[in-house]
Amino acid sequence: MELHNIEKLIEKYFDATTTVAEEETLRTYFSGDEIAPHLEQHAPLFNYFKKAKEERFTKQVPLKPRKNYLKWVSVAAIAVFMVGLYFYQPTSVPETLADEYTPEEIESAKEALALLAMNFNKGTEQLNHLEEFEKTTNKFLTKNN
DSSP, X not given: OOHHHHHHHHHHHHTTXXXXXXXXXXXXXXXXXXXXXXXXXXXXXXXXXXXXXXXXXXXOXXXXXXXXXXXXHHHHHHHHHXXXXXXXOOOOOOSXXXXXXXXXXXXXXXXXXXXXXXXXXXXXXXXXXXXHHHHHHHHHXXXXX
């Protein structure tokens, strides 16, 4: 095999433009004993591919999931549920607002709601003016058509 052809094939290989047959030629060349000294640096690469191709996975692959995992998850879920039930302390629901809030808090809330209602009514008054404007505009537009 000509050394010049091997150098061209190596350049093509690193440019990713070689064919399968050309790569096989490179593997054959680098698996031999007569490798040019300046090309010896590439020999481990091609020898690795040859060895990797022969490797096989020999361990058994489990096809079913392990049942123990599901058992332990269910046991843990039950344990968490039982701890939650043990520490659960129901609170009594207040029957009226006076049971839950002080009279000052209730008066403060009433004042806030009255202020909100007053401002809300101001906004609705503006909508009445808008409705009047719309009626007048519609009358004017229908007279012109």
